[in-house]
Amino acid sequence: MQNIDHMKPVLIEHEEIKLIGIPCISLKDMKSKYENAKESLFAISQHMPQVVNGRIHYGIWPITELQDNPETHAYILCVEVKSYDGIPEWFTKITLPKQSCVVVANNDHDFNAAGEALYSFVEKNNLELSSNGRKYRICEKYDYDVDGYVRYSLPIVS
DSSP: OOOOOBTOOEEEEEOOEEEEEEEEESSTTHHHHHHHHHHHHHHHHTTOTTBSOTTEEEEEEEOSGGGGSTTTOEEEEEEEBSOOTTOOTTSEEEEEOOEEEEEEEOTTOOHHHHHHHHHHHHHHTTOOBOOTTOSEEEEEEEETTTTEEEEEOSOBOO
């Protein structure tokens, strides 16, 4: 996925993705938790040949009712890996199955504006979205060299 137009919804498809991540728990001080996780992923990626691209991070959410509570909300900042071989046990390891989603890039990192464009597109195109029994979902992607910030929908039901 390269050069997504700002605020233009696009359909994308991911094959299975293996991720390693750093959980950020509780919405309190989330910005500093996110920044710490981001810097940690940048640093560790330079030393781990398993990392596909240390300049691309995925933000994922567990699909659970605990997400509704600001104190138990979890955000996991991740990088894609080729394999879990040699990955230290302190990383969260998550494999996401193949999925199609609607994505919207937003250069201002505006989660709500990107969401409005995303869900307007979903409604206009009568797309059905669902977590389909998944344990995790991609909520956003940061490509620090090409696309910038990209917000994701739930997977599209085929």
